[in-house]
Amino acid sequence: MNSDRTTPVVHIEKVEKWFGRTSALRDINLTVQPGEFMVFLGRNGAGKSTLLRVIARIIRPNSGKVEVCGVDIQRRPEAGRERLGFVAHNTFLYRNLTARENLKFFAKLYQVPNPEERIRETLGWVGLERSANRQIQGFSRGMQQRLAIARATLHNPQILLLDEPFSGLDLEVSELLAEWLKEFVSHGKTILMATHDLVQGLDGAHRWAILDYGKIVEEITGSYVMVRDKYRQFLKERKSEFF
Amino acid sequence: MNFFSQAAAILWKDILTEFRSKDAITSMLIFGLLVILMFYFAFEPDRLEIEKFGPGLLWVTFIFAGMLGMNRAFAGERENDSLQGLKLAPISWAAIYLGKMLANLAFMLLVEAVILICFAVFFNFDLVPRLGWMLMITLLGTLGFASVGTILAAISMNTRMSDVMLPILLLPVILPLVIGAVSSTAAIFTDPPGEGLAFWLKFLVVYNIVFLTVALLLFDFVLEE
Secondary structure, X not given: OOOOOOOOOEEEEEEEEEEOOEEEEEEEEEEEOOOOEEEEEOOXXXXXXXXXXXXXXXXXXXXXXXXXXXXXXXXXXXXXXOOEEEEEOXXXXXXXXXXXXXXXXXXXXXXXXXXXXXXXXXXXXXXXHHHOOOEHHHOOHHHHHHHHHHHHXXXXXXXXXXXXXXXXXXXXXXXXHHHHHHHHHHOOOEEEEEEOOOOOOOOOOOEEEEEEOOEEEEEEOOOHHHHXXXXXXXXXXXXXXXX | OOHHHHHHHHHHHHHHHHHHHOHHHHHHHHHXXXXXHHHHHHHOOOHHHHHHHHHHHHHHHHHHHHHHHHHHHOXXXXXXXXXXXXXXXXXXXXHHHHHHHHHHHHHHHHHHHHXXXXXXXXXXXXXXXXXXXXXXXXXXXXXXXXXXXXXXXXXXXXXXXXXHHHHHHHHHHHHHHHHHXXXXXXXXXXXXXXOOHHHHHHHHHHHHHHHHHHHHXXXXXXXXX
């Protein structure tokens, strides 16, 4: 297994995924280098979330190859998932457990060394140390999402997969999340984010891919403003197809 | 982290969440006690009738109370899409099954202990001389039920009418188990124990080995999308 700086952190070759007769992903080829912040743009149902879930091997592709840090995720899904953190709109947390208990549970599953110390450190980082012993059913959406970020980064993953992480967040938490993403990338880690909208926090992204009907239709490397204009143009064209 | 530590972590989490919410145990317990109470007032059976109908009554109560618990087994994982969080962890998905199955087994055994005590009190039936056998049969029968019930609860979780779907899927598969459990319980209700006891106990052991192994091997495919 290779996971040095020259090995792509994600390498996808000819991936196809079908749900029954519906094609969710078509001929996806992608290579992501360490330290990259890549954003998948597209309308609802374009295949962005499916692609992230294929990379995490929650979904098995019908054909093609997916490697995470040099590990074939089809053959060794557990070894691949060790290197991934995943933040989605849903938090994956248990409402009857306290913030600390939630993190303790995930620390066990991810075999985090010195879990108590790491949990304290992570709770402090997301600003939840005072609420550590409260059951999360009393948490606001923003607090739950902060804890979800703590959960996803607890094991110090090399790659962070984000599926619409800004949805439903207020401005303050959105700004915090954007800060954390920049910090994460500045440490040489990789971010792959799926979003249907050009929300804030994307100005730090290096590369963009527009997905449509399960296919990457355009890859863009450039400034946020350039991407915004191209994506708006793309949406306009798609809209005109319907009317 | 080995397979059993992974399962133990999930078992710990399920016990803690159930301890806080008490959703499954409360509904199972109330249902079980109501059934025993209803039978008591409806029939007021004598000693011979208890020997005849008692095993069936007990196992019908265990199974239907257990079904309520099974329906709750994955309900907690649907909130906040927590099952995705488990699937994303670097663990074997079979460990998720084992942890959840053991949690279901523990909840059912707890409820069954209370039901058994109530059965003995209401029907004035002396369980003490046959307690060892009763515990063994209850453990084997419940283990088989939890093994099959947990995997079928995971399958029915994503169906539109999961509460209805689970009994439809589960009851035909556990029919041989129920026959084995009722027959072996009937054998210990007579004094001395009936001849068929050894056969039915072996049957329950084989049922458990087969279905536990099959469930552990198939659970990956159940969770796969």
